[in-house]
Amino acid sequence: MVREDGKRNFALRENGGDESSVFSGNTPRQAALKAARRLDPGSSEDSADRVELRLREKGTEKVHIYDGWAWEEEAPDDKPDWMPSDITEANVSKKGIEHLDE
Template sequence: MVREDGKRNFVMREEDGTESSVFSGSMPRQAALKAARRLEPAGSEEEAKSNATEIRLREKGTDKVHIFDAWAWSDEAPDDKPGWMEGDITKGNVSKQGIKHLEE
């Protein structure tokens, strides 16, 4: 279901079918990137990509489950960072694996 601002809500779905956190985005990948940043970060992008985690996001109001491989890593904050930002930041990336439809 699309909100007035054009964004859609996606809920994180576990293997056992339980659903937890909600992420919003205009596209499924945008929500998946937000979810990926919550993963435990690795030391480098290469190390993180080799240990990718599967995440499943169900679009609220539909039976579509978007499946992604996700990974996160720590990186230094840019030189022009705002004063409140810490020295290290977490970056994330995802690779879409497909869509499944629930049969519930």
């Protein structure tokens, strides 16, 4: 279901079907990137572990499936004072869509 501001809610599904967290975004990829940033970061993008992320769009039976990974990078030199010196970056790759038969 789309909110007034155009954002949609996506529930992160675990292996057993439990939905532990909800991420919002205009697109499924935007929500998947938010979920990927919570993964344990690797030391670089190439060495980061790929984890399957399954996001069910609230109000539908569609499950968007992504591979997600996160890594740590040094913050830019012009960072604000409150920003830590190491930041977590993330990326995702879409694998497909499933439809639940529940």
